[in-house]
Amino acid sequence: MNKRRTALLSLTALLAAGLTAVPAGPAGADEVERVRNGTFDTGTDSWWTSNVTLGPADGRLCADVPGGTANRWDAAVGQNDLTLVKGESYRFRFTATGSPEGNSVRAVVGLQVAPYDAYHEVTPQLSVSGNTYTYTFTSPVDTPQAQVAFQLGGGAATWRFCLDDVSLLGGVPPEEYKPDTGPRVRVNQVAYLPAGPKNATLVTEATGPLPWKLKNASGAVVASGRTVPRGVDPSSGQNVHTIDFGGHRGAGSGLTLVADGETSRPFDIGTAAYEKLRLDAAKFYYTQRSGTAIRDDLRPGYGRKAGHVDVAQNQGDGNVPCQPGVCDYALDVTGGWYDAGDHGKYVVNGGISVWQLLSTYERARIARTGHAEKLGDGTLNIPESGNKVPDILDEARWELEFLLKMQVPDGEPLAGMVHHKIHDEQWTGLPLLPSDDPQKRELHPPTTAATLNLAATAAQAARLYRAYDPRFAATALAAARKAWAAALAHPDVLASESDGIGGGTYADRDVSDEFYWAATELYLTTGGREYRDHILNSPVHTADVFGPISFDWARTAVPARLDLATVPNRLPGRDQVRRSVREGADRYLATLKAHPYGMPYAPEGHRYDWGSTHQMLNNAVVLATAYDITGGAKYRDGAVQSMDYILGRNALNVSYVTDYGEVSAQNQHSRWYARQLDPKLPKPPAGSLSGGPNSGIQDPIAQSKLRGCTGQFCFIDDIQSWSTNELTINWNSALTWMASFVADQGAPAAHGSAADGSFRPVRGGTR
Numbered sequence: 001m002n003k004r005r006t007a008l009l010s011l012t013a014l015l016a017a018g019l020t021a022v023p024a025g026p027a028g029a030d031e032v033e034r035v036r037n038g039t040f041d042t043g044t045d046s047w048w049t050s051n052v053t054l055g056p057a058d059g060r061l062c063a064d065v066p067g068g069t070a071n072r073w074d075a076a077v078g079q080n081d082l083t084l085v086k087g088e089s090y091r092f093r094f095t096a097t098g099s100p101e102g103n104s105v106r107a108v109v110g111l112q113v114a115p116y117d118a119y120h121e122v123t124p125q126l127s128v129s130g131n132t133y134t135y136t137f138t139s140p141v142d143t144p145q146a147q148v149a150f151q152l153g154g155g156a157a158t159w160r161f162c163l164d165d166v167s168l169l170g171g172v173p174p175e176e177y178k179p180d181t182g183p184r185v186r187v188n189q190v191a192y193l194p195a196g197p198k199n200a201t202l203v204t205e206a207t208g209p210l211p212w213k214l215k216n217a218s219g220a221v222v223a224s225g226r227t228v229p230r231g232v233d234p235s236s237g238q239n240v241h242t243i244d245f246g247g248h249r250g251a252g253s254g255l256t257l258v259a260d261g262e263t264s265r266p267f268d269i270g271t272a273a274y275e276k277l278r279l280d281a282a283k284f285y286y287t288q289r290s291g292t293a294i295r296d297d298l299r300p301g302y303g304r305k306a307g308h309v310d311v312a313q314n315q316g317d318g319n320v321p322c323q324p325g326v327c328d329y330a331l332d333v334t335g336g337w338y339d340a341g342d343h344g345k346y347v348v349n350g351g352i353s354v355w356q357l358l359s360t361y362e363r364a365r366i367a368r369t370g371h372a373e374k375l376g377d378g379t380l381n382i383p384e385s386g387n388k389v390p391d392i393l394d395e396a397r398w399e400l401e402f403l404l405k406m407q408v409p410d411g412e413p414l415a416g417m418v419h420h421k422i423h424d425e426q427w428t429g430l431p432l433l434p435s436d437d438p439q440k441r442e443l444h445p446p447t448t449a450a451t452l453n454l455a456a457t458a459a460q461a462a463r464l465y466r467a468y469d470p471r472f473a474a475t476a477l478a479a480a481r482k483a484w485a486a487a488l489a490h491p492d493v494l495a496s497e498s499d500g501i502g503g504g505t506y507a508d509r510d511v512s513d514e515f516y517w518a519a520t521e522l523y524l525t526t527g528g529r530e531y532r533d534h535i536l537n538s539p540v541h542t543a544d545v546f547g548p549i550s551f552d553w554a555r556t557a558v559p560a561r562l563d564l565a566t567v568p569n570r571l572p573g574r575d576q577v578r579r580s581v582r583e584g585a586d587r588y589l590a591t592l593k594a595h596p597y598g599m600p601y602a603p604e605g606h607r608y609d610w611g612s613t614h615q616m617l618n619n620a621v622v623l624a625t626a627y628d629i630t631g632g633a634k635y636r637d638g639a640v641q642s643m644d645y646i647l648g649r650n651a652l653n654v655s656y657v658t659d660y661g662e663v664s665a666q667n668q669h670s671r672w673y674a675r676q677l678d679p680k681l682p683k684p685p686a687g688s689l690s691g692g693p694n695s696g697i698q699d700p701i702a703q704s705k706l707r708g709c710t711g712q713f714c715f716i717d718d719i720q721s722w723s724t725n726e727l728t729i730n731w732n733s734a735l736t737w738m739a740s741f742v743a744d745q746g747a748p749a750a751h752g753s754a755a756d757g758s759f760r761p762v763r764g765g766t767r
């Protein structure tokens with residue numbers, strides 16, 4: 001199952017970023033100044049201006065910037081035709097003033113033609129008295145078409161910008177990037193459950209056991225013990241020990257762990273943080289919505305105009321044509337969620353995200369420790385709160401309605417199939433609010449994978465919405481059946497691996513698992529013989545699907561297996577299905593036990609994949625499901641322990657969830673939560689999961705700072721690092737599922753044990 005998305009993808013990613021794969025340039029070249037007339041001693045020769053008025057020549061460049069422009073680049077000064085050498089390091093320096101106080105400049109070294117890639121950029125706030133700014137970066141490309149640009153637009157009022165001593169010096173020694181990893185005692189910086197496992201990792205050169213102490217907020221020692229040396233951890237390259245303080249069960253906040261002369265970051269012992277995280281992780285979706293204004297009263301600081309609703313300067317999603325030659329109709333594909341930090345909307349990925357939100361709810365309804373009311377009406381503070389429908393279903397429906405719109409209408413060629421994606425014709429820059437995106441939007445060809453994503457999720461929706469809106473449930477089921485039939489008729493229409501301009505590819509060469517998943521959801525909802533037969537005849541049904549990466553957007557066999565194991569059904573041989581989940585969980589448990597950072601994730605060669613945090617969480621979902629099926633405490637403890645890595649027990653000592661933990665990801669790649677680039681914009685909302693370490697380091701900033709990184713170190717909390725630090729709908733769905741599970745383990749059990757394990761009989765709705 002893990003054979004897809006191989007080398008081709010990194011090439012796709014390079015192409016997507018407008019980069020070319022060329023050999024590295026010579027190292028250690030002489031220092032060479034690239035900027036011409038950077039001192040402005042004889043005027044502004046060699047510099048261009050755009051929509052600013054130049055002041056008198058006085059040995060520097062001064063520009064009056066108009067107010068009322070929309071984008072940073074709507075007013076700028078710069079110099080073109082600079083040569084950059086791939087792999088060479090540059091020192092970029094300039095002196096600038098801004099008056100009045102409070103204005104900022106976006107200073108970019110990047111490509112002077114579309115797609116205007118930024119190789120290095122900063123947005124310092126300027127002062128009236130002036131400062132000199134110095135940065136070092138390494139060029140990810142060879143190009144004779146680089147520019148330095150100072151973007152000044154986007155402000156309400158006019159202001160004056162002055163610039164002097166601009167320099168771009170090539171051949172300087174590269175700056176070594178050393179992340180600040182804080183204290184060497186690594187803990188879950190948020191909370192351990194009072195009755196749950198409590199483990200930490202100590203980074204140390206010591207080879208023998210060391211004493212540790214657990215201290216409460218007032219510094220009193222409440223527990224102590226000795227560390228267990230674990231040798232060198234291949235996922236980080238560090239020599240480490242582990243600390244088990246699970247014997248201490250008292251609730252509290254502001255605790256610290258002390259060992260080897262180091263004091264950990266503070267943490268709680270309690271459940272409250274997980275009750276909050278279960279909601280914050282799910283609230284993430286409202287501010288990702290397309291086609292509707294985001295209400296500031298519901299999300300203070302995050303209100304924004306509706307994106308892509310046919311109001312300038314959007315071209316809108318109300319009547320979107322296909323790419324040239326793909327179809328001759330246009331569709332209303334408004335709504336849905338933006339996939340990530342881009343403005344694209346992809347059926348493959350919308351599918352797994354919807355599945356996992358619905359699964360979070362379905363699990364909460366049927367698992368012994370589930371609390372569906374915690375995701376009920378009024379819990380997520382969304383416009384639909386108060387409509388008597390569980391909020392998590394309302395939120396998932398926002399995407400489902402969009403997925404339904406992507407189906408090819410009757411009477412057209414390939415009717416019933418589903419378009420793979422809709423996004424901009426070209427990649428856009430950052431920051432860019434959804435409502436400001438000027439690009440043409442296009443539908444991309446239908447694919448079998450997208451069609452099966454709709455079949456699976458619309459079928460799943462049909463059983464979960466039936467109790468609330470039978471008409472919607474019926475519409476969804478009809479669309480699912482139609483999609484299933486269309487996929488059978490067109491079983492191998494694959495997305496192109498090179499269709500990655502203006503949006504991601506989400507290409508997948510093997511759709512046998514998508515067929516299995518769709519058949520499963522249709523079977524669970526209808527009991528239909530056709531679907532049952534497909535499941536039983538599919539090689540995927542008996543294949544070993546629990547590899548090092550259990551599931552993600554491209555690997556959908558496990559979601560099917562988990563649902564067959566947990567959602568009530570009469571599939572022949574269901575015991576074997578359940579056994580396979582348990583055996584898969586045993587494997588993740590063995591991985592976790594062998595891992596000194598206590599996580600159920602050890603990809604081949606410790607090469608972390610794109611979105612590794614959510615892949616780790618999805619492995620934990622398998623553990624959690626094994627607990628739900630068997631009631632075995634070891635599975636629950638493994639699942640709960642997996643959260644520690646996400647929340648700070650890791651080589652970088654960072655929590656990958658925004659605003660959870662003392663040091664957390666704050667700058668995920670996004671065109672609208674782009675505070676790192678523009679102080680007027682918000683940062684990602686609390687509860688946003690970063691994709692985390694990615695050994696592929698496909699983006700320029702990661703390439704310049706993280707070259708040669710080991711596993712866990714392949715991460716940087718920088719908005720430009722789209723390959724290590726993006727936020728997406730499918731990553732937050734993994735977080736939502738797991739946060740809900742962990743919160744449930746802290747709460748008292750809802751119901752008694754069902755006869756066949758931990759599940760209780762279902763109330764209404766399902767068969």
Ligand code: 9MR
Nearest residue numbers: 339340342503504505506610611726728
């Ligand atoms: O999550 C996707 C990852 O599995 C792929 O390897 C990568 C390259 O194709 O794309 C990731 O998805 C991105 C998508 O293509 C566009 N929106 C942002 C997604 C997260 O980076």
